[in-house]
Amino acid sequence: MLALDTATPAVTVALHDADGDRTLASAHQVDARRHGELLLPCVDAVLAEAGRKLAEVTDVVVGVGPGPYTGLRVGLATAEAFAAALGQRVHGVCTLDGIAYASGLAEPFVVATDARRKEVYWARYADARTRSTDPAVDRPAEIEAREEGIGALPAVGAGAVLYESVFRGVRHDLPADQSAAALARLAAERLARGEELLPPRPLYLRRPDAQVPANYKVVTPR
Amino acid sequence: MADEPLVLGIETSCDETGVGIVRGHTLLADAIASSVDTHARFGGVVPEIASRAHLEAMVPTIDRALEQAGVAATDLDGIAVTAGPGLAGALLVGVSAAKAYAYALGKPLYGVNHLASHICVDQLEHGALPEPTMALLVSGGHSSLLLAPDITADVRPLGSTIDDAAGEAFDKVARVLNLGFPGGPVIDKYAKEGDPAAIAFPRGLTGPRDAPYDFSFSGLKTAVARWIEAKRNAGEEVPVAHVAASFQEAVTDVLTRKALRACRDEGVDHLMIGGGVAANSRLRAMAEERCADAGITLRVPRPKLCTDNGAMVAALGAEMVARNRAASAWDLPADSSLPVTEPHVPDPSAASDHDHDHDHDDHDHDHVHELSRKNLYA
Ligand SMILES: [Zn+2]
DSSP states (O other): OEEEEOSSSEEEEEEEETTTTEEEEEEEEEOTTOHHHHHHHHHHHHHHHHTOOGGGOOEEEEEOOSSOHHHHHHHHHHHHHHHHHHTOEEEEEOHHHHHHHHHOOOSOEEEEEEOSTTOEEEEEEEETTEEOSOOEEEOHHHHHHHSTTGGGSEEESHHHHHTTTTOTEEOTTSOOSOOHHHHHHHHHHHHHTTOOOBOSOOOOOSOOOOOOOTTOSOOOOO | OTTSOEEEEEEOSSSEEEEEEEETTEEEEEEEEEOHHHHHTTTSOOHHHHHHHHHHHHHHHHHHHHHHHTOOGGGOSEEEEEEESSOHHHHHHHHHHHHHHHHHHTOOEEEEEHHHHHHHTTHHHHSSOOSSEEEEEESSSOEEEEEEEETTTEEEEEEEBSSSOHHHHHHHHHHHTTOOSSHHHHHHHHHTTSOTTSSOOOOTTOSTTSOTTOBOOHHHHHHHHHHHHHHHHTTOOOOHHHHHHHHHHHHHHHHHHHHHHHHHHHTOOEEEEESGGGGOHHHHHHHHHHHHHHTOEEEOOOHHHHSSOHHHHHHHHHHHHHTTOOOOOTTOOOOTTOOTTOSBOOOTTSOOOOSSOOSTTOOOOOOOOSOOSSOTTO
């Protein structure tokens, strides 16, 4: 099972042996502006480290966000094209669920990632495996005003770290970034229980900005 | 010929998701999904809407092209993709998918230039490009005069628009006339009923001191808008057909005049016209007439190959394979302002595949989307 996620500033890839329940290799790079350049070399490095070929992979797991669109689409386009070229199954998993799963928390908590424009993508969890609200995008102060007691809950994710004044229970001891290894374990666990995963379709949560730029396509060599 | 390279090409630089398959100079499939209808109500292409549509359409369009061509993906000799120029987010969807396909199938990846692809597509229509070829590319995104001694390695910009692209001027005039978006086809239609000499609209940058190969359509657009406004303010009816015909005449007159001058000055006896505006019937007719008078052979692909499509990318990819050009690396970026002087983006760690050095020392072009007002080619 090959897992990848580009919905956060991290480009994260892992090769997971679902039968043996172990991660064979993983790679992780953080650069929000270079998802498109980093992802394929990361996949190549992970496969090389594990001594496997992409054609041996039976299932591709991809984080479907929510996340800033441009990066998010890199992972989805890649996962879908792999699956189409090689006849693999492709499964979507909510990116926030991966971060929640990696936390291992057994009590109610909140996951928040950076949505830019002073907003976070977030959801509430009953425990590491159980999301209790739909993923949403909001300004942290508005979440605090609407959701009583949210500021006191344990919080994980880069969005929680960024807005610590609202997410006062932020757990600095837990990983803030997405990990494809955790995403793969979660997907394998759900598939083993016979659960359906999500289709590989992006969770944008925002409507596109309908703004037409001037001179959008210009070629001017100097 | 079965030993000619079989290449799949992916194009997502603007609002068309195009996937084409060619064998050498033979077109096998040209599958297109367009989001143009979604953009129509905004009067232009909305980048985020285009990018979302590309992701939805990508895999189904690839599947459709393979089916149309009746070839197996495993038989391909390479995958080509538009690496730039274009809308950054839109390009990235195609580049990501192309990389993943190529990697999964164990095929070489060729990141190619959108403009060079517009030229190379003519090989599917009229056979091998003469070397050199003079090319006039006109669309909603570009208006350039290019000299191509070798479409895989040496493309030289002679001139381009210093403000609006020709297609943009069509869109804007259509908007002022309340004819909708995109403007090209509808202006062409109305112009057929009008008199091209009815109104003397200005011909931009055609004075003796002006840059001979650069274009400017902003002044023309403003002149048309002012003329219409004056009519409306006077309470008179706007003669839509005459305005369309006279405006179109001004655009095509400048385009063909400059292209022919470039051919004469450079001693090139072939002119290729590509891009969406090459579908314009008046441009085709005028270019035919003027080329015939000047003894120049005109090559214009059929309209479907002039607008953005995947076949053109496949055509250039096939030429890269045929000429043993180096493939791209897996970290190939989508470059929204890839200069036209780079027909493809070879793996920087590969040995130079060029038989002459051109522009590679001047690699740090700006990622600037706005044109400066100064004349770049004076
Ligand atoms: Zn184009």
